[in-house]
Amino acid sequence: MFDIIAGSSMGAVNAAILVDNVIHPRDENADNAKIWKDAVDALENFYLQISKRGGNTNPMWWFDNVFLKNSTFENFWLYWEYLKTFYSTQAELFFDSPFTFDKKTVKEFIANSPFFDKFYFGLFPDTWGVPASKELAQKYYSYLFSSFWGSPGVLGSAMIQPDMKFLDPFYFTHVFARFNNTPLVETMQKFCNTPLKIKTEESNEKIHPRLLIISVDVEDITTPVVFDSFANNKPRNDKKNGDFSWYSDYGPDSNDDPKFRIDYENGIEMKHIEASMATPLRYEYPKFPVTNLEENIVEERTFWDEAFLANTPLRQVMHAHREYWKYKDEDSIHDLDIFIVNLYPSVKHGVPTSPDAIHDRQVDITFHDRTKFQDHVDKIRNNYIDALQKLIPADGIQDSETSIIEKTLLKDRFKLGRVVYVERKETSGNTLFVKAFDFSPNTIHKLKEEGEVTAEEAFVKCTNEYQESI
Numbered sequence: 001m002f003d004i005i006a007g008s009s010m011g012a013v014n015a016a017i018l019v020d021n022v023i024h025p026r027d028e029n030a031d032n033a034k035i036w037k038d039a040v041d042a043l044e045n046f047y048l049q050i051s052k053r054g055g056n057t058n059p060m061w062w063f064d065n066v067f068l069k070n071s072t073f074e075n076f077w078l079y080w081e082y083l084k085t086f087y088s089t090q091a092e093l094f095f096d097s098p099f100t101f102d103k104k105t106v107k108e109f110i111a112n113s114p115f116f117d118k119f120y121f122g123l124f125p126d127t128w129g130v131p132a133s134k135e136l137a138q139k140y141y142s143y144l145f146s147s148f149w150g151s152p153g154v155l156g157s158a159m160i161q162p163d164m165k166f167l168d169p170f171y172f173t174h175v176f177a178r179f180n181n182t183p184l185v186e187t188m189q190k191f192c193n194t195p196l197k198i199k200t201e202e203s204n205e206k207i208h209p210r211l212l213i214i215s216v217d218v219e220d221i222t223t224p225v226v227f228d229s230f231a232n233n234k235p236r237n238d239k240k241n242g243d244f245s246w247y248s249d250y251g252p253d254s255n256d257d258p259k260f261r262i263d264y265e266n267g268i269e270m271k272h273i274e275a276s277m278a279t280p281l282r283y284e285y286p287k288f289p290v291t292n293l294e295e296n297i298v299e300e301r302t303f304w305d306e307a308f309l310a311n312t313p314l315r316q317v318m319h320a321h322r323e324y325w326k327y328k329d330e331d332s333i334h335d336l337d338i339f340i341v342n343l344y345p346s347v348k349h350g351v352p353t354s355p356d357a358i359h360d361r362q363v364d365i366t367f368h369d370r371t372k373f374q375d376h377v378d379k380i381r382n383n384y385i386d387a388l389q390k391l392i393p394a395d396g397i398q399d400s401e402t403s404i405i406e407k408t409l410l411k412d413r414f415k416l417g418r419v420v421y422v423e424r425k426e427t428s429g430n431t432l433f434v435k436a437f438d439f440s441p442n443t444i445h446k447l448k449e450e451g452e453v454t455a456e457e458a459f460v461k462c463t464n465e466y467q468e469s470i
Helices: 010-023 032-051 059-067 071-096 103-111 117-123 134-149 182-188 270-276 314-328 355-367 371-391 404-409 441-469
Strands: 004-007 159-161 176-178 210-217 220-228 247-252 258-263 287-292 297-305 336-342 416-423
Touching: 004 010, 004 314, 010 032, 010 182, 010 210, 010 270, 032 182, 032 441, 059 134, 059 441, 071 134, 103 117, 134 441, 182 270, 210 270, 210 314, 220 247, 220 258, 220 270, 220 314, 270 297, 314 336, 314 371, 371 416, 416 441
Parallel strands: 004 210, 336 416
Antiparallel strands: 159 176, 210 220, 210 297, 247 258, 258 287, 287 297
């Protein structure tokens, strides 16, 4: 169904579960359609397992299913919404009074005053931001409580790291919480072969899908690091031509030669998934022995979540596809249709005002999909390739000077076909800054439902555009 599945961060977890269940089907006699359906079911069950919150023996289960759904909590939140509206109304009546100054003048006076500016946002209700809905408040407090007790099956409880760098006695004003994501690894292992090892050798290299897991070297952020389930058949000085080996080059220098190489002869393992989902908030970062090709030494280097560099790794997929067939059989390279699943919306309406909404928008800007420009560039490149191919005579180019077209411009090239975007949609005032860490049951359930609708819309749009094109 898919030739390549790639992901970073939580996308790496999703990709690994899908690929492992396709390559190692639970039912050996199942046909292809059944194998893929079982893989999707395994991924869905993974999230259902997380949403159980550890059952009623875990504090988070009681908090999510009893406290947050209690009428006392719901009534309090509705009452707070009423108070904010009442205060806003009274404030507007005050400024509309003929005995008060113009509201804009008062605001500017307070904002520019060294004595009163600290109270600026508290004095004007219109700067407070829109009160959250009861449902959003439930999501927020579920996350807040999980930062103490952890998210069962995903994260351990928060570990507070004091700011000893400056001996700041008020470090609590900028608390830095670190987390242990070992529970996530343990949950994954229930839905993957244990230990997880995904590799494809010459004898069965056409077994799909190919898995690409993306991470980044903390000390060299020039290029992402791609862990590949396909053997790398690029010639090496320390290997005989034709020998299969699993390794990744990264960090190109000024001559576009790689600076580092990571060997992983067992293929992609759980530790590589951990490297891709190791956020800066993790208490302990994954490390790998890396060969420094410039100095010819092996050193230990640290890896982080690659979402900061390429959350939707289209460029890495294209590069890996071209490089593999370039050294394998350049005449067999095939075109690709691309399906991009993006968890961070690129379009949101309204200007955020509350701290949480501002931070949430900042996160969306940081992690949103940046592949549309790449898609645009590749479509232009496709047009050039088509034009060049039409200019080539049926018997090929005989002139040695003009054969450069075939040797450079057309060599190892493939075209992008359809590029389908499945993008998460959010409405204004219905999202959280910490949404990436919200694994509450209601959130998991709603994301599943919304994801199915969004995917269906994307496929309908894709089908309609394809039919129009023909």
